[in-house]
Amino acid sequence: MTIRVGIVGISGFGGGEAMRLIAGHPSFELIYAAGEGSAGSRLEERFPGVPAKLAGLVIEKWDPAALPKLDVLFASLPTGASAGALARIPQDIRIVDIGGDHRYAEGWAYGLADIWPARISGQTRVANPGCFPAAALTALAPLLANGLIEPGGIVIDAKTGISGAGRGGADSRFGYAESNENLVPYSPLQHVHMPEMARTIEQLSGGSAAGLVFTPHLVPMTRGILTTIYARGRATTGACLDAARRFYAGRAFVRVTEKPPQTKWATGSNLAFVSYAADPERDLVIAMGVVDNLGKGAAGQAVQNANLLCGLPETAGLEGAPVWP
Template structure:
């Protein structure tokens, strides 16, 4: 079965990672690529290592009124730029929006694929989670659902690689001289992923996420997200690990580990690693989540969601091992 696929925003990091995964997907055929500044160039001009079968595909200017016949469209556009245009895409074209415009928007399904796969199957409009929520919520879901921690007053300390800012980052602070050997907190108190995480925490737990604190940091590496999450709860470490093992039993992409996870474990993959450390006497549970921000945090989960809505094996095109070292 060949499913005709398009990517909007293909020259960005998220779109480029989606292209890499689709190029080797057993059922997806990339027939349409669109962008703004890159329009008119061939894929090989932007990605010299692209497979030969895609090298001569010309990047078109993004226009939802001029789409070829497609079955599935991946949109990897900056938050705030896709809502109006994607509303004009024909209803018979399935969409996975990697950007942030449709998370918890009416008519769109929130695509937290490892937690709610049954809600995604058969849908046609999927809002991909952000990179930080992918790490945070995958780690929190088992201990919120059981419940082993309280949903209120959760504190999240997260680190991300520079590629999370997008290609070029839109700001000189993401250049090598500014980023190398530097650690930078940002988005304090008002990060765009806060509402998404708070809403999901409440839906998982049935309680209030009041008091949620989230502080992201840029670290001088290309890929990866590590979220360290401080929660209130009387559970033991083993109870948390056991809850996660049961919650993710049979799930292909979540690894529960007794060791604190490292970002390198997930590089270039759609894997998520979760772990826990708890001290009941201190009423403290520390949950940890690791993903590749371009993999599970963006294009990897997008392909996983696309597999679910297209009725394909969830692991199709995503079986590759992480890059090491």
């Protein structure tokens, strides 16, 4: 079965990673690519290493009224740029929005594929989680669902590679000279991913996420996210690990490890690594989550969600090992 796929925003890091995964997918065929500044270029001009079968595909100017016959559309657009355009897409075209406009929006499933796959299967509209929520919520979910931590007052400290800022833009903070040998916190108390994290914490726990603190930090690496999360709870380390192993039993992409995870473990993959350390005498649980921000944090989870939409095995096109070293 061939499933006709399109990508809008293909020139960005998220769109380019989606193209890489789709190029090796056993059922997906990329027949449409769209962008703005790259319109008119062939894929091989933007991505010299693209497979030969896609090299001549011309990037079109994004116009939701001029789509070819598609089964699935991946939208990798900046937050604020997709809501109006995607509302014009016919319902028979399944959409995975990698951007931020539809997270917890009415009519859109929230695509935490490893946690709520049943909420995604059979839908036509899925909003990919943000990259930070993908790492943090995967680590928190087993603890919240089993009542091992309090949902309020959680503190999330995150480190991310610079590819999370996207490919375009003239902001010098993301250039080599300013990001190399530098560590920068940003958007404290007001990051755009906080609302979806708070809402998911409340859904998983049945309690209030009041007091949630989230601070991301930009680190001088290309890709990867590490979240270190502090919560109140009387569980032991072993109880946390056991809860996670049960929660993710049979789930292909989540690895529970006794050692603190490292970002390189996930590079180039759709894997998520979680681990825990707890001191019940101090009423303290530390949860750790690692993903590749362009993999599980963006395009990898988007392809996993598309597999669920189309009734395919979740692992289709996503079984490649991480890049090491």
